[in-house]
Amino acid sequence: MSDLTEGLIALAGRSADIIPSRAVLFARLSLLDWMTCGIAGRNEPLAQKLRQLAQMEGGTGHSTIICGSASPARMAALANGATSHALDYDDTHFAHVGHLSVGIYPAALAIAEQQDLSAAEVMTAFLLGAEGAIRVGMALGRAHYNLGFHQTATAGAFGATLAAGRLLGLNDVQMRHALGLCGTRASGMTSQFGSMGKPYNAGIAAANGVECATLAHLGFTSADDGLLGHQGFVGAHIPSEARTDVDAGAGMQDAGMQDAGMQDAGMDDYLFPDNKYKLHACCHGLHPMIEALLAAHQMSGVTFDEISAFILETNPRWLAVCDIKAPRTGLEVKFSYNWLAGMTLRGDNTGDDRLYQDALAGDEELRAFANRITVIGNDALTDLQARGSLTMRDGSSLPIWFDLADPLAEDVIIAKLRAKSDTIIGEASAAIWDLYPRLQDLGARDIGHALSLGAGGTGRAELGVTS
Amino acid sequence: MSDLTEGLIALAGRSADIIPSRAVLFARLSLLDWMTCGIAGRNEPLAQKLRQLAQMEGGTGHSTIICGSASPARMAALANGATSHALDYDDTHFAHVGHLSVGIYPAALAIAEQQDLSAAEVMTAFLLGAEGAIRVGMALGRAHYNLGFHQTATAGAFGATLAAGRLLGLNDVQMRHALGLCGTRASGMTSQFGSMGKPYNAGIAAANGVECATLAHLGFTSADDGLLGHQGFVGAHIPSEARTDVDAGAGMQDAGMQDAGMQDAGMDDYLFPDNKYKLHACCHGLHPMIEALLAAHQMSGVTFDEISAFILETNPRWLAVCDIKAPRTGLEVKFSYNWLAGMTLRGDNTGDDRLYQDALAGDEELRAFANRITVIGNDALTDLQARGSLTMRDGSSLPIWFDLADPLAEDVIIAKLRAKSDTIIGEASAAIWDLYPRLQDLGARDIGHALSLGAGGTGRAELGVTS
Numbered sequence: 001m002s003d004l005t006e007g008l009i010a011l012a013g014r015s016a017d018i019i020p021s022r023a024v025l026f027a028r029l030s031l032l033d034w035m036t037c038g039i040a041g042r043n044e045p046l047a048q049k050l051r052q053l054a055q056m057e058g059g060t061g062h063s064t065i066i067c068g069s070a071s072p073a074r075m076a077a078l079a080n081g082a083t084s085h086a087l088d089y090d091d092t093h094f095a096h097v098g099h100l101s102v103g104i105y106p107a108a109l110a111i112a113e114q115q116d117l118s119a120a121e122v123m124t125a126f127l128l129g130a131e132g133a134i135r136v137g138m139a140l141g142r143a144h145y146n147l148g149f150h151q152t153a154t155a156g157a158f159g160a161t162l163a164a165g166r167l168l169g170l171n172d173v174q175m176r177h178a179l180g181l182c183g184t185r186a187s188g189m190t191s192q193f194g195s196m197g198k199p200y201n202a203g204i205a206a207a208n209g210v211e212c213a214t215l216a217h218l219g220f221t222s223a224d225d226g227l228l229g230h231q232g233f234v235g236a237h238i239p240s241e242a243r244t245d246v247d248a249g250a251g252m253q254d255a256g257m258q259d260a261g262m263q264d265a266g267m268d269d270y271l272f273p274d275n276k277y278k279l280h281a282c283c284h285g286l287h288p289m290i291e292a293l294l295a296a297h298q299m300s301g302v303t304f305d306e307i308s309a310f311i312l313e314t315n316p317r318w319l320a321v322c323d324i325k326a327p328r329t330g331l332e333v334k335f336s337y338n339w340l341a342g343m344t345l346r347g348d349n350t351g352d353d354r355l356y357q358d359a360l361a362g363d364e365e366l367r368a369f370a371n372r373i374t375v376i377g378n379d380a381l382t383d384l385q386a387r388g389s390l391t392m393r394d395g396s397s398l399p400i401w402f403d404l405a406d407p408l409a410e411d412v413i414i415a416k417l418r419a420k421s422d423t424i425i426g427e428a429s430a431a432i433w434d435l436y437p438r439l440q441d442l443g444a445r446d447i448g449h450a451l452s453l454g455a456g457g458t459g460r461a462e463l464g465v466t467s
Numbered sequence: 468m469s470d471l472t473e474g475l476i477a478l479a480g481r482s483a484d485i486i487p488s489r490a491v492l493f494a495r496l497s498l499l500d501w502m503t504c505g506i507a508g509r510n511e512p513l514a515q516k517l518r519q520l521a522q523m524e525g526g527t528g529h530s531t532i533i534c535g536s537a538s539p540a541r542m543a544a545l546a547n548g549a550t551s552h553a554l555d556y557d558d559t560h561f562a563h564v565g566h567l568s569v570g571i572y573p574a575a576l577a578i579a580e581q582q583d584l585s586a587a588e589v590m591t592a593f594l595l596g597a598e599g600a601i602r603v604g605m606a607l608g609r610a611h612y613n614l615g616f617h618q619t620a621t622a623g624a625f626g627a628t629l630a631a632g633r634l635l636g637l638n639d640v641q642m643r644h645a646l647g648l649c650g651t652r653a654s655g656m657t658s659q660f661g662s663m664g665k666p667y668n669a670g671i672a673a674a675n676g677v678e679c680a681t682l683a684h685l686g687f688t689s690a691d692d693g694l695l696g697h698q699g700f701v702g703a704h705i706p707s708e709a710r711t712d713v714d715a716g717a718g719m720q721d722a723g724m725q726d727a728g729m730q731d732a733g734m735d736d737y738l739f740p741d742n743k744y745k746l747h748a749c750c751h752g753l754h755p756m757i758e759a760l761l762a763a764h765q766m767s768g769v770t771f772d773e774i775s776a777f778i779l780e781t782n783p784r785w786l787a788v789c790d791i792k793a794p795r796t797g798l799e800v801k802f803s804y805n806w807l808a809g810m811t812l813r814g815d816n817t818g819d820d821r822l823y824q825d826a827l828a829g830d831e832e833l834r835a836f837a838n839r840i841t842v843i844g845n846d847a848l849t850d851l852q853a854r855g856s857l858t859m860r861d862g863s864s865l866p867i868w869f870d871l872a873d874p875l876a877e878d879v880i881i882a883k884l885r886a887k888s889d890t891i892i893g894e895a896s897a898a899i900w901d902l903y904p905r906l907q908d909l910g911a912r913d914i915g916h917a918l919s920l921g922a923g924g925t926g927r928a929e930l931g932v933t934s
Contacts, residue, residue, distance in 0.1 A: 049685040056681075057539035059526030072524035148698030153651070184620070184664050185671060187654035189690075191698040197651050197689040200682075204652060214523075215667075218516040222664040223656075231615030231658040240707040 002228035004139055007267040008132045008158065009175045012166045016124040023270040025410060027127040028439060031119075033091055033277050033417050034084055034101040035432050035451060040353070040424040041086035042067040046196040050079035050203070062114035064448030073110035077160070077210045080106035080451075082196075082203030085152070087353050089424070091277050092284050093130070094384065096137035096155060097145050100275065103156030103205030104129045108163040109451075110210055112444035117167060119442040125163040129209075130272045133159025136227070139234055143242040145190065153188020153201035154237065158227070160209020168217045176224065178216035183226020183233040185212055194331075276384070276404055279416050281353035281424075282334035285318035288386030289337060292402035293344045300398060302390060304346040309372050309391040312337060316377030323375050326367075330356040338370035345369075352423045428453060469695035471606055474734040475599045475625070476642045479633045483591040490737040492877060494594040495906055498586075500558055500744050500884055501551055501568040502899050502918060507820070507891040508553035509534040513663040517546035517670070529581035531915030540577035544627070544677045547573035547918075549663075549670030552619070554820055556891070558744050559751050560597070561851065563604035563622060564612050567742065570623030570672030571596045575630040576918075577677055579911035584634060586909040592630040596676075597739045600626025603694070606701055610709040612657065620655020620668035621704065625694070627676020635684045643691065645683035650693020650700040652679055743851070743871055746883050748820035748891075749801040752785035755853030756804060759869035760811045767865055769857060771813040776839050776858040779804060783844030790842050793834070797823040805837035812836075819890045895920060 041047055051068040054075050061070025065079045084090055085102040093100050104126050112122045137155035145151055161182040165175050185208045188201040216222075227233050235243055280290050289312055296302055314337070322335040333339045333356050343350055343366065360366070381387060384404035391397045408416075414436075421429035432450050435442060508514055518535040521542050528537025532546045551557060552569040560567050571593050579589040604622035612618055628649040632642050652675045655668040683689075694700050702710055747757050756779055763769055781804070789802040800806045800823050810817055810833065827833070848854060851871035858864045875883075881903075888896035899917050902909060 046687060049682065049687055052685050053681060057526045057541070059524045059539065072526065074524065148703035150651075180659075180662070181664055181667065184617075184656045184659045184668055185654055187652055189651045189693065189698060189700065189703065191690040191693055191696055191700075192647075192651045195647070195688045195690055197648055197687075197693070200648065200687070200689075201651055214520060215516065218519050220513060220516055220664075220667070221662045222667075223658040223662055226656065226658055226664070229658055231656060233656065233658075236615035236656065237703075 002225055004135060005176065005179060005225045005227050005229075007135065008162055008179055008227075009172050011128050011132050011267055012162045012170070012175050013172065014128060016120070019124065019127065020270060022273050023127055024123070026273045026275055027123040027130075028436070029277070029413060029417060030091055030101045030126070030275060031105065031123055031439070031447070032421070032432060032436060034105045035447070036417070036421040036425055036429070037087060037090040037102070038066045038080060038084035038451060039428050039432070039453070040089065041083045041199075044083070044086035046086055046199055047079070047083040050082055054079055063110035064113060064452050066451045067453050070452075073114045073214070074207050074210045076110040076113075077106045077206035078203040080110070080203070081206035082199040085199035085202035087281070087424075088198070089278050089281055089353060091275050093134060093137075093272070093275050095271060095274060096134040096151055097142060098137055098151035098156060099202065100130045100133055100156065100159065100272070101126075102202035103152055104133060104159045104163050104209070106203070106206035107160035107209035107213075108167060109444060109447060110206070111164045111167040111213065113448045115167060117444050119439050119444055119447050121167060122444050122447065123439070125166045127272055128166060129159035129161075129163030130275075131267070131270060132162040134271045135267070136234075139228075140238060141242065144238050147237070147239050148189050148191055149237055150188040150190045150192070150198075150201050153205045154186045154233075156188075156202070156205035157182050157186035157208040157212075160206050161212045162209075164209045164213035165216060168213055170213065170216055174216045177220060177222045178213045180222030180224065180226035181212040181215055181220060182208060183223065186233060273407075274405070277413070277417060277420075279420055280340075280350040281356060282340055282350065283322040285314070285322040285383065286335075286337060286340045288384060288402045288404050289314065289388070290340055290344045290350060291404070292386045292388065292400040293341060295402060296390065296398055296400045297345065302345075302392070302398060304342070304369070306392050306394075307345065307369075307372065307390050308393045309374070310341055310388060311374045311376065312341070312386065312388040313376050313378040313381060314386055315381045315383040316379060317383055319375070319377050325370070327361045329361055330358045333360050337375050338373050339366050341373055342366040342369035349423060351420050469692055471602060472643065472646060472692045472694050472696075474602065475629060475646055475694075476639050478595050478599050478734055479629045479637070479642050480639065481595055483587070486591065486594065487737060489740050490594055491590070493740045493742055494590040494597075495903070496744070496880060496884060497558055497568045497593070497742060498572065498590055498906070498914070499888070499899060499903060501572045502914070503884070503888040503892055503896070504554060504557040504569070505533045505547060505551035505918060506895050506899070506920070507556065508550045508666075511550070511553035513553055513666055514546070514550040517549055521546055530577035531580060531919050533918045534920055537919075540581045540681070541674050541677045543577040544573045544673035545670040547577070547670070548673035549666040552666035552669035554748070554891075555665070556745050556748055556820060558742050560601060560604075560739070560742050562738060562741060563601040563618060564609060565604055565618035565623060566669065567597045567600055567623065567626065567739070568593075569669035570619055571600060571626045571630050571676070573670070573673035574627035574676035574680075575634060576911060576914060577673070578631045578634040578680065580915045582634060584911050586906050586911055586914055588634060589911050589914065590906070592633045594739055595633060596626035596628075596630030597742075598734070598737060599629040601738045602734070603701075606695075607705060608709065610705050614704070614706050615656050615658055616704055617655040617657045617659070617665075617668050620672045621653045621700075623669070623672035624649050624653035624675040624679075627673050628679045629676075631676045631680035632683060635680055637680065637683055641683045644687060644689045645680045647689030647691065647693035648679040648682055648687060649675060650690065653700060740874075741872070744880070744884060744887075746887055747807075747817040748823060749807055749817065750789040752781070752789040752850065753802075753804060753807045755851060755869045755871050756781065756855070757807055757811045757817060758871070759853045759855065759867040760808060762869060763857065763865055763867045764812065769812075769859070769865060771809070771836070773859050774812065774836075774839065774857050775860045776841070777808060777855060778841045778843065779808070779853065779855040780843050780845040780848060781853055782848045782850040783846060784850055786842070786844050792837070794828045796828055797825045800827050804842050805840050806833050808840055809833040809836035816890065818887050
């Protein structure tokens, strides 16, 4: 049996009492951010279609579908995972190489509602599931992602299984089977990016977690080590060249984890607090630049019109992702340093996803400003850092710098996440943030109730809630 | 767009009128054999657990679960796929490298019951789905299987999607999306062999097919070519060394298909009639030997006691699979040339899966006979062929030979499949074979009714029907 599988089983059984408060804080923040993204995504076509599927299938109303009817847990997890990832506005964990909340929270909440557990238990199960998913994501490594696999869906499913299994009270043997079944059930490809298939992947992770944990709870058996055993998930889902020195799983975990710096991060460390929240409704690669420009504006009062040139340095991997020089659509704007720099400096609310309409790509002021920008790759920067220099019309220059890895104070993060909620879900924001100080006293079903919008919030009323 | 994806879309829309009668015959035979295997598997623990899940979830009773309650189509497909593969007694398609009926029939039947279509439409959709799954299985090739993937689940899901999508009346654009979604949903590992995870894989294929086709029917979109496009399913699920000359899917289909002899088998040929039915409840690798020995007995009257030595030649790949010299359990007997040779020659009913109890591994007569057997690998034989020589106590010798690839006459196959049904499902055999001559006039719901055993058959009454 591999260390990884043993580690995940032990993680699933860890007492909530020994979890450090900063990790608990991040699980709480992620719950609110996940709820925000879920409610914001509710009118996306894919969310409506999944609610149609749920209605067609019917069944016992154990679990809440966001703005939908109560449904069996597997169905709720599928719908809520996809709905909350629909706007691509949810959190990112860079070491995991994916999005944790959208795969794991829907699974945890669906099972906790079914079992009538507390909100605190949901958050603990989510956190431990996320820690597990991060380890699986690191073992798979960037080579897995580059081969075409979407860690959000694949590694995420193991985290969802761990969380759902903990909430079902699986013992160690059952948890081993649940994770083993996940080894044959997990899937998800990056080829889907740009289609409804991408958010579907988050729903797949969540639904697979609920299914595998539930089957193990019913007594289903599986391979002993579906993750790193002979012909297990990890070995088959990374390129051959990443499998050097690996024979039938022996040494596999060492290989994968050394790649990912895993030897420095045992199961006792909490990696989830490295989680990054999206505060701007665009590609995460642009966020360090936006924050750097906002900081410069705040410090020096520099304005849009004063700037004659802007040189930006970024990690070279982003050049292939979000350096679209002349975007043609609103979606392409979300992947353009040139456009976002201008938008940030003239004070656009980059956190409002409705801002990114196709017309924005034709904005003449932004096009003119884009001509003053040079983007340079710099290997010395991490993919969370941005460095640059603003040259003023008077000839003076202003250096800018931001590192997303720098931790923010609790009140700063809360304020930013609350502002994001207010922007993208309107009235519903107050309804869910009212729960925040009371989370310890609430049940999972209270969270479900808030997501059903039965609590009174209506969010983007102008879009209408369709069901 | 790849030729394979285009071919699958065209296949899904093919008129039933132009399908040759031999292909139709095999779809009919497979329906009966699949029903037999499904009913025979109904009391296996995994089948009971899936019925528990279905009962827990409830929902609209669109589709029949074998010996269970009517359920939503996705749930019925999951339960019936796993239940019918539980005994590992279902059919095999060697070019596909997997089991077609258990992944595709449950999906086709579940959707056809939901839509109240005819049994004929179920069989046509199954056949076209199977032809599609064979092509996907061949494109993935044996390298996919050897890497740890189970074609029954992976390639099978595409066949299930095609069949379910045809029955939902998807147009070409929707079918492209359905297959694309399957590209991100399909999964299944061989590491599960020996656990409930193996039959689960067949259920996964069927449920994924229903889910992806249904979502496309509701308007879900996906990657344009989730199979062979950039970072599509095929490229990511074969070893790097099998991807030579492949760049972003270009030429991929050629590479994969040349490996599989695919250039000689276009979409217009029907490959499903190469399907092989299991008539003995043991590893398919043993079947050529068993048939060769049965033929020798039938021709010459040779009996168990007369034989002093038996030399068997078989394709070398089987030596790693089913050449257990001294089996220790009933399960290991299923993978032993030595044991099955003796059992066949003394007249045991090798078609009765209940025969393979652990006590059989301790049978002294079989052990003594096993000492007279030599098994030799011979590259010149296909994996469907067996050649050998029986030496009699009087010194004379008798050559034996069988090739499973030789087609059998319709009445011979029917008689053999009927005998298998009679053996493994008892009274229920008559109930389902009574339908055989009337299939053209029946509805999908009649098939479902027979599987619910509401039609009166009770099968292995001694085991009891649990729900």
